[in-house]
Amino acid sequence: MNVMTHILSSREVLQEMMSDLSAKAAELGMILTAWDETAQLLPSSNGCSEFCHILQDCKTAQNGCGKARRELAQIIIETNQPSRSTSPWGCRLLGIPVRDRHRLIGAVVVEFPTREMLDEEHFARLCDRLELDQRALRGYALEACRYGADEASHVQDMFTMFLQDQQRNQDANQALTSLSMNLAGTYEELSLLYHISSTMKVSQEPTEFLQDVCNQLREVMGVETVFAVVHDTRTRMDNDILVMAGSDDIDTKQLRLLGATYVLPLLKDSSSLVLNNAFDSEAAPFLARGIRSLIAVPLSVEREVIGMLMALNKSGEFDSYDAKLISSIAGQSSVFLANHRMYAELQELLVGVLQSLTESIDAKDPYTCGHSRRVAEISRMIAETLGLPPHRVQQIYLAGLLHDVGKIGIPEAILCKNGRLTDAEYTIIQQHPSIGAKILRRIRNLEPIIAGVLSHHERMDGRGYPNGLIGHDIPLEGRILCLADSWDAMTTQRTYRDGMSLERASEELRRCAGTQFDPEITRLFLSWDIPKLMKDLTALNNHDLPFLNERFF
């Protein structure tokens, strides 16, 4: 059974061919020996006739047989031509050169005893010299000596044909193995490209995505290390991303330096950089220890190079197959990074708009400058302490920022009135949650926060507005905002009164827990270090909105 798993060496090729040929030779009662290009005998198990066995095993004959064969093999190899000779005992030897494509890789020597050897005189002399018994040997000899000496040329032709068949077989097998190996490699690359395409989800973090890319690429390319560096200033990444798959020995600082000072400048002008003997190249001074060869391609977004993908240390040399594969993967990764950048910029835009909205609310009523921001911060902290998932915490934060946006629809005369409000004026102010909800309904992305904005003036006992919801019918966001809003209202200075002391405000919360406020949220809030909270809140006022880096839509 042919077990071909790799391209064979010439000795192995020879060995492969011999097994079939030996079998044929044995069938015909002949001895077959194979010799490599240096006239070394290849090991073989060749069954042969008793007669030949006896001749071989006989002490006096042994060296003679082997010598005759080797001499013939040497002639074949030197002349690269078939040839014939006769052994000292009269056996005919024929030799055929063995070629792999056009290269001589060895010789085959076929030997058979002849009928002429049965000639009485000849036979007697033979047995004499070999000190063997004539009568005992005669029987075997009759069996073994099937052919005449003159048939040697026919035998030679026959074996030459066998050999050519074998060689054709070998060639075909080698071609098939080579093709299969290549095809297997191509299948791997294809699988990799399919895999990357299908796992490119925009919601994935760049680090996660790039790690997967590096891991897969490393396996398919068969290199020691693959790493990626990305520094996209437009997404406000504080540090650049460096992701690596493979051996940890390589110094990442050195890698960054190599990238920044040597590789990236070169990649600005060309699509890839291949260095097969890195030590002998211009890059040598920048190389980290352990880098023998490398291939690098840029990662670009909107024609700006924001990073690179690099593979290090292949067992062979990097070639155009590698360059095309890594370029393709880099291309897909760049698309991913471009999308990520777009999303980041979109988010920045939204946050900017929200900031404007928030400031417009505060601008309306200068005495409550910063109120929305403080309510947002308190609500966010409550939500976090309650253990809500990150996206909901963000939503509550936003609801806090925008809870009073409806006040834009309230006349300034009422909003900033110094004295007590009349019942009519009070009713108008009570519309601000509904107005706020109506305004925000326009922005589809803000849909999750509308419930909070609408219900931030509802009361647990049902005496709130606009809908008089009771207890847990009030959305959690509303209950949280209600407490935060009231707390800030009590503790800051208003147009018509000064702010309450912290003790009085806390007492007020306790008093109204269950009626106005959710008792559990109240308990949670009052368990905090209130003075510290107030200090942190004052520090807030002068900063921009913290960058919302969770995807809340």
Place this chain on the structure above:
Amino acid sequence: MAKKIVIADDEMHILHILALKLRNAGYEVFTAGDGEEALQTCRAQSPDLIIADYQMPYRNGLELCTAYREQTGRRIPSMLITAREHDIRIEDMQSVGVDLVMAKPFSPREVVQAVTTLLEESERKGAA
């Protein structure tokens, strides 16, 4: 003792790639070019795992696995590697006892990994 695997597919290049990779991984591999030859090879060799294409002359991959199981009573892990993934119904797979289906073009590396995993699991179940 090296584990034996029989691969059946009427596409010769698939047989060659898989045989190459699996032999390199240390398995003993027998190949067959159609469903009937595959069944005979299985009966002769008693493999530890069968990899079969779905569409083949004489018997398709599912029929091969079914026939082998019925005729010998041996329940061995099997996987289909096929371009006709959409034609195979999960019920058929489960009733026949095919453990895994992979679509072509496949990653040869993944096939070798899958084979290793299936054989390990089967040994564990057998030992349990």
